[in-house]
Amino acid sequence: xxxxxxxxxxxxxxxxxxxxxxxxxxxxxxxxxxxxxxxxxxxxxxxxxxxxxxxxxxxxxxxxxxxxxxxxxxxxxxxxxxxxxxxxxxxxxxxxxxxxxxxxxxxxxxxxxxxxxxxxxxxxxxxxxxxxxxxxxxxxxxxxxxxxxxxxxxxxxxxxxxxxxxxxxxxxxxxxxxxxxxxxxxxxxxxxxxxxxxxxxxxxxxxxxxxxxxxxxxxxxxxxxxxxxxxxxxxxxxxxxxxxxxxxxxxxxxxxxxxxxxxxxxxxxxxxxx
Numbered sequence: 188x189x190x191x192x193x194x195x196x197x198x199x200x201x202x203x204x205x206x207x208x209x210x211x212x213x214x215x216x217x218x219x220x221x222x223x224x225x226x227x228x229x230x231x232x233x234x235x236x237x238x239x240x241x242x243x244x245x246x247x248x249x250x251x252x253x254x255x256x257x258x259x260x261x262x263x264x265x266x267x268x269x270x271x272x273x274x275x276x277x278x279x280x281x282x283x284x285x286x287x288x289x290x291x292x293x294x295x296x297x298x299x300x301x302x303x304x305x306x307x308x309x310x311x312x313x314x315x316x317x318x319x320x321x322x323x324x325x326x327x328x329x330x331x332x333x334x335x336x337x338x339x340x341x342x343x344x345x346x347x348x349x350x351x352x353x354x355x356x357x358x359x360x361x362x363x364x365x366x367x368x369x370x371x372x373x374x375x376x377x378x379x380x381x382x383x384x385x386x387x388x389x390x391x392x393x394x395x396x397x398x399x400x401x402x403x404x405x406x407x408x409x410x411x412x413x414x415x416x417x418x419x420x421x422x423x424x425x426x427x428x429x430x431x432x433x434x435x436x437x438x439x440x441x442x443x444x445x446x447x448x449x450x451x452x453x454x455x456x457x458x459x460x461x
Contacts, residue, residue, distance in 0.1 A: 204329040205308045207356040211333055212300045215245070215340040218349065219296070224289055231342040232421070234452060238346050239292065241339045243284030244277065246296040248335055252328060253303035256310055259317040266319060274448050303332070320447070330363040334445050338419030345421075345459065353391040353412045361388055361411050364418040364445040365398045371442035374450050380405075380435045388414050405433035407440070418445040425456040 219227075219242055227239040236244075255262040269276035284292055307316075307329045315322035323331070337360050344351050365386055369379035385403035388396045388411040396411060407414070409429035416422040417429060417440065424440045431437040444450050 203312070204326050204333065204359045205304060207359055208307070208329050208332055208336075209304050210354075211336045211340075211356055212304065214352075215336050215343070216293075216297065216300075218340065218343050218347065220293060222289060222293075226347075227289055227292070229346050231346040232454060232458070233342050236342070238343055239285060239287075240281050241343050241346075242292055242296050243281050243287075245335060245339050246284065246292075246299045247277065247280040249296075249303040249332065250299040252332060253299060253306045255316050255318060255328070256303065256306035256325065262317050304329075307332075327363070327366075330359045333357075333359045334363055334419065337415050338421055338446075341416065341419065341421040355390045355392050355394065357411055357415050358390065358396060360415050360418075360445070361386075361396060362398070364414065364443070367445055368439070368443075370447060371439065371444045371450070374444060374448065375442060377442075382433070382435050384436060384439070386414075405431075405436040405439075407431055407436055418443050420444055420450060420453045422459065423454045423456045426454075426459060 219238070222238065227237065227242075229238050230236070231238055231241055233241070251262065251266070254265065284295070287295065307325050310316065310325040312326035313324045316325050316328050318328060333356070337357065341351065365384075368384060371377075372379040382405045383400050383403050385399040385401065385406040386397070387406065387408045388398075389409070390396055390411045407429060409427065413422070413427035413429050417424060417427055420443075429440060431440050442450070
């Protein structure tokens with residue numbers, strides 16, 4: 188889960204994210220519930236990561252989120268051991284899940300996600316929760332959890348050759364990505380532009396979701412699902428129905444990401460069929 192750099196004053200607080208987080212967790216669980224050891228060892232589009240690694244990563248991240256929400260001091264002590272290289276800590280944590288038989292792996296994933304959701308649900312939405320760089324409001328940390336589920340769930344679905352069913356639950360991910368629109372610049376050592384962006388995105392149900400000033404010259408327009416796939420770097424911009432107006436917005440489509448740390452290699456144009 189990512190860390191907020193700054194609040195976008197044009198993004199209003201969404202309805203309670205917890206029920207949608209639980210529902211999205213269930214959707215990912217249905218993808219992996221009955222997988223055998225051989226299928227868990229299948230490679231995913233994330234280079235070097237198997238389906239097992241994707242599940243282990245989600246279990247580890249939700250374990251951290253549950254600890255942060257329930258016992259902040261212990262969370263700080265645990266994460267302090269990782270130092271400044273959290274990417275390395277995440278990769279090291281995967282080793283803890285690679286020898287689990289399928290039943291144990293799925294059991295651990297379910298236990299960690301359930302514990303985290305209950306811990307976040309017990310907090311007021313705006314209560315600060317310690318996180319990797321700075322404290323986050325509880326509802327923002329839950330929204331970041333949604334982003335993790337969308338990204339890593341897509342890797343699992345792609346590995347299995349499964350088409351996901353998208354719902355308007357992704358609005359939490361869209362709003363989160365708009366809030367952290369400058370992560371792509373920061374991850375590459377670039378200075379974010381002063382220009383404000385306008386986002387007009389069509390939800391799976393056909394609603395129009397609007398973020399940012401209506402008169403902004405830099406604009407992103409398109410499908411909300413495609414926007415989520417872009418900011419989680421699970422699809423290349425060339426394969427998505429997103430249109431940029433303005434040079435800065437066009438550049439943003441190349442570097443957009445809704446998480447801190449290395450952007451990774453992303454995906455190649457045409458890597459996935461429609």
